[in-house]
Amino acid sequence: xxxxxxxxxxxxxxxxxxxxxxxxxxxxxxxxxxxxxxxxxxxxxxxxxxxxxxxxxxxxxxxxxxxxxxxxxxxxxxxxxxxxxxxxxxxxxxxxxxxxxxxxxxxxxxxxxxxxxxxxxxxxxxxxxxxxxxxxxxxxxxxxxxxxxxxxxxxxxxxxxxxxxxxxxxxxxxxxxxxxxxxxxxxxxxxxxxxxxxxxxxxxxxxxxxxxxxxxxxxxxxxxxxxxxxxxxxxxxxxxxxxxxxxxxxxxxxxxxxxxxxxxxxxxxxxxxxxxxxxxxxxxxxxxxxxxxxxxxxxxxxxxxxxxxxxxxxxxxxxxxxxxxxxxxxxxxxxxxxxxxxxxxxxxxxxxxxxxxxxxxxxxxxxxxxxxxxxxxxxxxxxxxxxxxxxxxxxxxxxxxxxxxxxxxxxxxxxxxxxxxxxxxxxxxxxxxxxxxxxxxxxxxxxxxxxxxxxxxxxxxxxxxx
Ligand SMILES: CC(C)(COP(=O)(O)OP(=O)(O)OC[C@H]1O[C@@H](n2cnc3c(N)ncnc32)[C@H](O)[C@@H]1OP(=O)(O)O)[C@@H](O)C(=O)NCCC(=O)NCCSC(=O)CC(=O)O
Numbered sequence: 001x002x003x004x005x006x007x008x009x010x011x012x013x014x015x016x017x018x019x020x021x022x023x024x025x026x027x028x029x030x031x032x033x034x035x036x037x038x039x040x041x042x043x044x045x046x047x048x049x050x051x052x053x054x055x056x057x058x059x060x061x062x063x064x065x066x067x068x069x070x071x072x073x074x075x076x077x078x079x080x081x082x083x084x085x086x087x088x089x090x091x092x093x094x095x096x097x098x099x100x101x102x103x104x105x106x107x108x109x110x111x112x113x114x115x116x117x118x119x120x121x122x123x124x125x126x127x128x129x130x131x132x133x134x135x136x137x138x139x140x141x142x143x144x145x146x147x148x149x150x151x152x153x154x155x156x157x158x159x160x161x162x163x164x165x166x167x168x169x170x171x172x173x174x175x176x177x178x179x180x181x182x183x184x185x186x187x188x189x190x191x192x193x194x195x196x197x198x199x200x201x202x203x204x205x206x207x208x209x210x211x212x213x214x215x216x217x218x219x220x221x222x223x224x225x226x227x228x229x230x231x232x233x234x235x236x237x238x239x240x241x242x243x244x245x246x247x248x249x250x251x252x253x254x255x256x257x258x259x260x261x262x263x264x265x266x267x268x269x270x271x272x273x274x275x276x277x278x279x280x281x282x283x284x285x286x287x288x289x290x291x292x293x294x295x296x297x298x299x300x301x302x303x304x305x306x307x308x309x310x311x312x313x314x315x316x317x318x319x320x321x322x323x324x325x326x327x328x329x330x331x332x333x334x335x336x337x338x339x340x341x342x343x344x345x346x347x348x349x350x351x352x353x354x355x356x357x358x359x360x361x362x363x364x365x366x367x368x369x370x371x372x373x374x375x376x377x378x379x380x381x382x383x384x385x386x387x388x389x390x391x392x393x394x395x396x397x398x399x400x401x402x403x404x405x406x407x408x409x410x411x412x413x414x415x416x417x418x419x420x421x422x423x424x425x426x427x428x429x430x431x432x433x434x435x436x437x438x439x440x441x442x443x444x445x446x447x448x449x450x451x452x453x454x455x456x457x458x459x460x461x462x463x464x465x466x
Contacts, residue, residue, distance in 0.1 A: 008114045009132040009152070017069055017149075018104035019076035019083050029081045029097040031168060032208040033370075034315070034330040036094060036218040037377055038167035040225070040239045044397065045134040045165075045420035048179065048404070049120045051158040052411050057111075060153045065109065068151055068161075068409065071186035074193065076105060079178055079201055079328070086144040086166060088235050094219045095237060097146065097169060108135050108150040116157035120416035122253035124455075127423045127445050128246050134420045137164040141236040146170070147178075158415065171330040173314055176402035177201060178328075187410040201328035208323065208331070214373050221377045242424040243388065249423055251445045253416075254291070254458055258438030261286050263465045268354055280358040280365075283400060284311075284430075287440050288357055291428055292394045293349035294461065296341050298446070298454035299392055303342035308383055309356055310336045310395035310427075318368040333368070333376065334395075335360050336383055341392065387426075395427035398443075405434045419443055 031039075055064065076083045084099030112133065118125060119133075135150035146169040150162040165175055181199040188194075223234050256264075264286045272279055279285075288311065296307055315331045316323040323331050337360060343352040387393040397419045398404070404417040419429035423445040433439025446454060 006132060009110055009112045011108060011110050013109040015107050015109070016104040017072050017076065017107050018102060019080055020073040021077065022101060023077070023080065024101045026098070026100045027080075028099070029084075029203055030205055031094055031096060031215065032205055032329065033210045033215040033218060033373065034171075034208065034332065035168050036215045036222070037333065038330060039095070039219065039222045041167040042239055042242055042421060042424055043137040043139075043164040044167055044172075044175070046163050046175070046404075047130060047133055047416075047418045047420055048161045048407060048414045049116070049158060049416045049418075050160070050409070050411050051116065051120070051415040053156060053158070055153070055156060055158055057153065057155055060155075060159065064159065064411070065151065067186055069107070071193070071409075072105070072107070072149070072182055074185045075178070075182040078181060078195060081169070081203060081328075082146045082178070084146065086146065086169060086237060087142060088237060093216055095168075106135070106138060106145060106148045108148070110150060110152040112152050112154050112160075114154070116154040119160075122255070124250050124252045124448075124451055127249035127251045130251065130418060130420045130423070131246060133160050134162045135164050137166060139166070139237060139239055141233050141238060144168075144237045162420070168330070170328060171314075171332045172312075172397070172399055172402060173316070173325075173331075174201070174328045176404055176407075177326065179404070179407045183407040183409045187408060198326060200326060202324050202326050203328055205329075207321075207327060208329075210370070212370065212374065214370060217374050218377045221381065225381055244424045244426075246423045248447060249445050250448050250451050251418070251423065251443065252451060252455065253418075254442045254444065254455075255433060256287055256290070256440045256442065257433070257436055260462055260465070261438065261440070264290055264350070267465050268351055271348075271351060278358070278362075279354055280361050281354060282361075283438070283440060285354055285357045285361065287400075287430065287442065288394075288396065289350045289353035290461065291442055291444075291458075292353050293344045294454050294457040295394055295428075295444075295446075296344035296349065296392065297457055298450045299341075300453075301341065303340065303345055305341045306386060306391035307339050307341050307344060308336055308387060308391055308393045308395075309339060309353065309360075310334055310383075310393060311357070311360070312396065313361075313364055313368075314399070314401075315368050318364055320367050320369075333373075334380060335364070336380065338383070338386075338391075393426055395425065396430055397422050397425065397427045398429045398431055400430050400432045400440055402431070404431050
């Protein structure tokens with residue numbers, strides 16, 4: 001019988017999907033330094049909404065669901081580590097992913113009577129509305145699942161695929177590749193569907209060189225960081241607790257069109273003649289510069305308060321030798337600078353942030369070496385402490401290069417993609433615009449009051465530049 005978890009959603013089934021043909025060879029896959037860096041981070045949740053107005057329960061149960069389940073099982077055959085678990089045996093220095101026969105991914109099948117169009121819209125919505133669509137990721141002291149999935153039917157409206165992923169196991173690029181692989185196998189009608197090379201994951205850990213053993217430095221940083229709760233079990237795999245009350249927050253999506261981006265670039269360029277720093281005015285920098293200044297102004301407060309500007313960079317193309325684009329795992333790192341709010345709240349705020357981010361991106365322009373990486377996690381932890389104590393953290397989840405709207409399972413592109421977990425991290429989410437090449441979709445979760453101020457600053461600022 002279906003269990004109701006609130007009056008909008010019914011859970012019909014909680015099942016486990018195993019890799020097709022249930023491979024019998026057990027194996028383990030080590031974590032690299034880029035994985036152990038994220039060991040205790042909260043899971044990343046994404047929702048992919050697909051609109052099918054003729055989707056009855058019958059059609060969902062007889063066609064859509066069996067196809068999704070079967071293609072997931074086929075996909076897991078290519079992504080076997082995702083069917084396993086993160087574990088930390090007594091005799092090992094760091095956790096690893098272990099796969100045993102019959103392992104599989106937890107999949108929840110649910111039904112919602114919430115309004116699909118409202119959830120898929122850009123307007124202000126209660127942040128908490130998205131949580132029932134986001135699967136719980138099973139993480140205990142000694143075992144953590146790499147991924148969990150929820151497929152939710154909205155009768156006569158469509159369906160939603162929710163994924164929660166463990167950040168110590170894979171990053172945004174890998175997550176996007178997994179979804180596209182699943183979609184690609186689902187869409188093919190052939191008996192033996194196949195993946196193109198760019199969607200075939202590589203798990204070759206030898207491409208990540210770590211001669212100084214920074215992977216273990218990060219593990220030890222986490223052991224030292226873990227609060228008193230876990231003192232009895234320091235090797236616990238439990239992640240940091242969330243300290244945010246999602247019930248008090250709202251979510252909205254904002255769009256910068258290609259034209260907006262161009263105008264922002266022109267405006268900054270025309271004001272920057274006298275400046276020494278050669279600005280790197282990519283779509284990413286312009287978007288962050290514009291959004292971050294609106295966020296700092298919306299927060300208000302003392303102009304002397306601390307603000308952390310944060311972004312994550314993909315290192316695949318920046319390491320020497322480069323790591324293949326289809327490398328599955330983490331190959332990213334965070335970059336952070338600490339500034340005073342006044343820089344963003346001034347008239348020249350957009351210019352100020354664009355300059356700061358330009359300097360940071362230029363530092364990695366000629367590639368990444370691991371020099372100084374021993375201290376990278378400790379620095380991040382000290383900034384996280386600052387954020388807990390009140391500094392405004394302005395960070396990014398997702399990317400405008402992941403093509404999340406390309407995940408078509410055979411029923412069309414997603415109507416909307418949301419990163420749910422920005423409700424606990426306070427980051428903005430980025431995705432390429434669904435409907436316009438060169439446009440950007442920005443997801444935000446704020447208090448109602450900050451959202452109102454942000455929204456009016458965002459709209460007014462755009463009117464001023466066009
Ligand atoms: C460091 C960056 C954030 C920002 O660098 P930049 O400002 O230089 O921007 P960029 O690399 O996007 O592109 C710079 C310019 O290169 C060209 N260019 C690069 N890639 C392109 C592409 N695929 N298609 C078209 N153009 C491209 C464009 O001219 C672009 O300018 P123009 O833009 O003007 O056209 C980025 O390079 C990067 O690493 N992005 C990936 C970050 C990431 O992996 N995030 C996820 C973290 S995990 C996470 O958050 C969890 C999760 O997602 O699940």
